[in-house]
Structure formats: C-alpha cells, structure tokens
Amino acid sequence: MSSLSLKPLSIPTFISDNPNIKTFKFQRNIPPPCKSHCQTERGHQFDVGDAFFRSESATARDLGVLSAALYRNTTGRLRVLDAMCGCGIRSLRYLAEADADFVVANDANENTREIILGNLSRVASGSGEGKRWEVNHLPATRLLAECYLRKDYFDLIDVDSFGSGSSYLRVALDSVKLGGLLYITSTDGLSSGGHRPQQSLAAYGAYVRPLPYSNEIGLRMLIGGAVREASVLGYHVVPLFSYYSYHGPVFRVLLQVKRGKSLSSRYYSFISYCNRCGNTRAFSWNELGEISCPCSTNVKRSLVVSGPLWTGPLHNAPHLTEMMSLADQWGWFGDGEGKNLEKLLKQMIDESDPKLPVGYLNADEIASRAKLNLPPLSVIMNSLHKGGYAVSRSHIAPNAIKTDCPMVECVKIVKHLQQPAEMSSCH
Numbered sequence: 001m002s003s004l005s006l007k008p009l010s011i012p013t014f015i016s017d018n019p020n021i022k023t024f025k026f027q028r029n030i031p032p033p034c035k036s037h038c039q040t041e042r043g044h045q046f047d048v049g050d051a052f053f054r055s056e057s058a059t060a061r062d063l064g065v066l067s068a069a070l071y072r073n074t075t076g077r078l079r080v081l082d083a084m085c086g087c088g089i090r091s092l093r094y095l096a097e098a099d100a101d102f103v104v105a106n107d108a109n110e111n112t113r114e115i116i117l118g119n120l121s122r123v124a125s126g127s128g129e130g131k132r133w134e135v136n137h138l139p140a141t142r143l144l145a146e147c148y149l150r151k152d153y154f155d156l157i158d159v160d161s162f163g164s165g166s167s168y169l170r171v172a173l174d175s176v177k178l179g180g181l182l183y184i185t186s187t188d189g190l191s192s193g194g195h196r197p198q199q200s201l202a203a204y205g206a207y208v209r210p211l212p213y214s215n216e217i218g219l220r221m222l223i224g225g226a227v228r229e230a231s232v233l234g235y236h237v238v239p240l241f242s243y244y245s246y247h248g249p250v251f252r253v254l255l256q257v258k259r260g261k262s263l264s265s266r267y268y269s270f271i272s273y274c275n276r277c278g279n280t281r282a283f284s285w286n287e288l289g290e291i292s293c294p295c296s297t298n299v300k301r302s303l304v305v306s307g308p309l310w311t312g313p314l315h316n317a318p319h320l321t322e323m324m325s326l327a328d329q330w331g332w333f334g335d336g337e338g339k340n341l342e343k344l345l346k347q348m349i350d351e352s353d354p355k356l357p358v359g360y361l362n363a364d365e366i367a368s369r370a371k372l373n374l375p376p377l378s379v380i381m382n383s384l385h386k387g388g389y390a391v392s393r394s395h396i397a398p399n400a401i402k403t404d405c406p407m408v409e410c411v412k413i414v415k416h417l418q419q420p421a422e423m424s425s426c427h
Contacts, residue, residue: 042332044092044122049115051087051107056247057160061090062332062341063243064183066323067254068098068156071181077101081147081154081175083140083168084108084161088116094156095123095133097330103133104154110137141171148174158183160252164191165222166203169229178259182237184222186251192218194306204228208306211273213280213359215244215396216314218251220271220358223310226255227268236262241323241348242314244396267312271358276302278369278407280359282311295408317352320345350392351402360400361410370411372418377401383413 037048041058072078078100082091084107091105105116116135126132136143140159147154148171157176159168165186176182186192191200194210194217201207204225211217219242230237237255244251262268270283270291277295285308296302324345327333333342367374374380377393384391384405391403403410 039089041089042093042097044089044096046087046089046092046119046122047115048087049112051109051112051115053087053089054247056245057250058337059341059344060160060243060245060250060252061093062327063241063252063323064090064156064158064254065093065097066326067181067183067240067319068094068100069326070319070322071155072098072100075155075179077155079154080104080156080158081144082106083144083157083159083172085116086160087112088119088135090158090160091116091133092119092122094158095120100132102131104136104143105133106136106138106140106143108137108139113137140168144168144171144175153177154180156181156183160185162187164188164199164203166225169226170232173226173230173233173235173257176257178235178257180257181240182226182255182257184226184253184255186218186222187248188251189215189218189249192221192249192251206307206309208309209304211271211304211306211359212278212362212365213397213400215249215251216359216394217271217306217309218249219244219253219314219396220309220311222251222253223255223314224268224308226253227262227310230257231261234261235259238316239310239312239314240316240319243344243348267310268308269311270305270307271309271311272303272305273359274302275304278361278365278411280357280407282358283307311358313352313354315348315352317349320349320352324349344395347393347395351395353390353392355390355404356392356402357404360394360397360402361405361407362397363399363401366407366410366414369407370414370418372415374414375417379417380410380414383417384410387413 039046039048068078080094080100080103082105085091085105088105091103094100094103120133123132155177157172159172161168165184172182190196193214194208197207197209204221205228206221206224223239226237236258240254240256242253266284272281272291274293279293283291293303332338363374381391381401384403389403389405391401394400394402
C-alpha cells in the first residue's frame with residue numbers, strides 16, 4: 001500500500017502595522033524572496049519585485065497625485081488609504097509629491113511586504129503623531145470596514161481594483177471623509193461593451209447593451225454605480241475627472257463625496273441609440289414609456305436602450321484647469337511623457353463643455369453612413385463650429401468627436417465638404 005505525503009497547510013496571513021487592527025498569524029511556509037525589478041517614474045526609483053505593476057498606468061497615477069496635491073493645498077490636510085497598492089509606487093508618490101500627512105499602503109499579498117517597505121523607506125516613516133505611513137496586508141473590504149468601524153476616515157481613498165470594482169464602492173464610501181475624494185477603478189470591458197448585461201445589472205444596477213461608444217459607457221457605468229451607492233447612504237458624488245486607458249481596458253474616475261442626496265436625478269437616467277440614423281439621446285425615468293426616435297416608428301427594431309447610467313458631465317473643468325496649472329508648475333510638461341499628459345488634460349477640459357451630450361461620433365461610422373472618405377477630423381470640427389454646434393475631440397477614442405450635432409446632420413455636413421473637393425478634382 002502506498003502512503004500519502006501530506007504537505008503543511010498554507011493559510012492566508014493577515015498582517016497589519018496598525019495596532020488597532022487584529023493580526024492573525026499562522027505557521028506556514030516562508031514565501032520566496034521577491035525578485036528585483038527596478039523602475040523609475042517621475043524621478044522616483046522603486047523596485048517592482050513580483051508585485052503587480054503596469055507602467056502604462058503612470059498617467060492615472062499622475063492624475064491622482066495632482067488631485068491629491070490640490071486637495072491638500074485647499075484643506076491643509078491629506079490622509080490617504082491606498083487599498084491595493086501593489087509594489088507601493090502610488091503610495092510613495094502620494095507621500096513625496098502630494099505631501100500626504102499619512103498614507104496606509106495596503107496589499108492583500110503579504111509576499112510583497114519587503115518590496116513595499118523598501119520603496120516607502122525613501123520617505124521617513126516617522127513615529128507617534130508624526131507617523132507618515134504604514135503597510136498592511138488585509139483584504140481591501142475588511143480594511144475599509146475596520147476603518148469605518150473605528151471612525152478612522154480618510155481624505156482620499158484609492159481603490160485600483162481588477163474587474164468590476166463595484167463590491168468596494170459601499171465600504172469605500174463609508175470610509176471617506178465628507179468632502180473627500182474617492183478614486184475608483186473598473187477593468188470590466190465586457191460589461192461596458194454590452195456583452196454581459198446581467199453582470200452589469202448585478203454589479204452596477206445598469207442593464208448595458210452594445211453601443212458604438214462602449215468605452216465611454218464604461219466610465220458612465222462606474223459613476224452610475226457610485227451614484228446609486230452614495231444615494232443609499234444619503235450622499236451624492238461629483239465626478240472631478242473620468243479617464244479611460246486602452247490597456248486593460250482601465251476605467252478610472254475621481255469622485256468628490258458630498259453630504260445630502262442629489263437634488264436632481266436628471267443625470268442618472270437612460271441612454272438610447274438608434275441603429276437606423278445613429279442618433280443618441282438621454283431619457284429620464286419619467287420618459288421611459290415615451291422612448292422613441294423621429295426617424296422610425298419601429299422602436300423595437302431600431303432603438304437600443306441601456307441604463308440607468310450617469311448621463312452628466314464626465315469632468316469638472318475648473319478642477320482640470322487647476323491640475324494643468326499645477327502640472328506645469330511642477331515642470332511635468334515639455335518632454336514626451338509631459339506632452340501626452342498636457343494633451344490629455346486639454347482634451348478633458350474640452351470634453352467638459354455642458355452642451356456636449358452622451359457618447360461620441362466615430363469617424364468610421366460617419367464615413368460608412370456618408371459612403372465616402374472623410375476629410376481630416378479638424379476640418380469636420382471647424383465646419384461644425386461654424387454651424388453653431390459644440391464639438392471636441394474625445395480622449396477615449398482618437399478617431400472620434402463629441403458634438404451636439406446629430407449624426408444625420410453631421411453626415412450632411414461631411415457630404416457638403418466633399419462637394420467642393422470633387423469639383424476641384426474635375427477641373
């Protein structure tokens with residue numbers, strides 16, 4: 001008879017530097033040391049080790065640090081909880097660049113502890129009331145819940161999660177100070193693309209179907225979920241900026257949490273898209289039985305409806321303007337990386353025009369409906385401006401424009417632009 005060789009049971013260990021958080025330790029196999037992988041970001045050298053890290057997310061970290069610094073300049077304080085810190089570079093930047101008074105760097109993977117400690121050691125940890133940072137290894141929901149129970153509220157909570165991220169919204173809203181900032185994440189591109197409507201309904205309370213501007217829907221779905229959760233608690237949230245990045249994809253939104261439910265539900269409603277004419281409209285709850293499109297009486301065949309979603313502004317223009325000013329003051333503009341950030345912030349400011357509706361017009365769809373090759377987008381935008389329409393480029397899709405001009409009218413304008421070109425080619 002053969003005998004079985006039993007290996008020691010490995011049980012997850014919860015580790016925390018905070019004495020107020022109970023720490024459970026079990027005998028287990030000692031994890032192998034992390035490998036060293038050095039990186040540099042905004043002048044900070046750090047070690048990635050085996051921790052999860054994306055260099056492509058540097059822009060999202062830039063935006064978070066700028067907003068955190070502005071908050072500290074305004075309020076005179078900044079306590080940050082980095083719920084899923086990875087290797088700790090985001091926490092390091094909040095300390096070194098935003099001058100955070102205190103940062104909790106948390107990551108559930110305790111095997112990264114030495115990496116995080118090594119990276120944060122570039123900033124003196126302090127002690128007592130002057131303590132600058134601590135490292136924890138707890139599930140994010142548990143850490144946030146314990147902070148709420150201790151009434152230990154934070155000015156900025158950064159939840160850089162994987163997947164929908166909706167399960168962290170309620171407990172994060174419980175743990176942030178009123179007037180504070182909540183920086184949330186989703187990487188659920190399948191739900192935003194309308195490929196898993198039951199999943200988006202369960203996660204965000206929104207039934208999402210395929211639309212030609214699915215990546216903008218991803219941002220609106222995420223904000224809408226936060227609006228719903230905040231309303232349950234008697235709060236409302238204001239988007240300061242919404243950022244989409246193609247790698248992942250990654251949807252990141254910075255929200256300011258305020259007391260009191262929003263006085264109006266007009267920005268938490270439904271979106272319709274007409275397959276026949278390409279028109280997009282937002283419908284309020286009171287209009288649910290009246291959803292239609294002027295181009296067709298067969299609503300069932302032509303209209304696609306998703307929601308409820310956030311249908312208000314994706315950004316706050318004054319906040320973005322202050323971010324631009326601070327980035328320029330810090331010398332972040334000028335090099336290749338800086339030019340991309342400057343271009344992004346300018347596009348976001350343009351997108352903040354309150355006249356601009358939900359969605360964007362994709363150049364490929366315009367060309368397909370017009371049945372011709374398009375002139376440069378800048379030429380189309382200039383004609384739209386002359387026609388009295390609001391228009392901007394989209395930071396989400398480089399080959400798209402946001403405008404209050406309906407698709408049908410845009411197609412007419414494009415065809416009109418093409419006529420002089422055809423006449424000149426004949427001569």
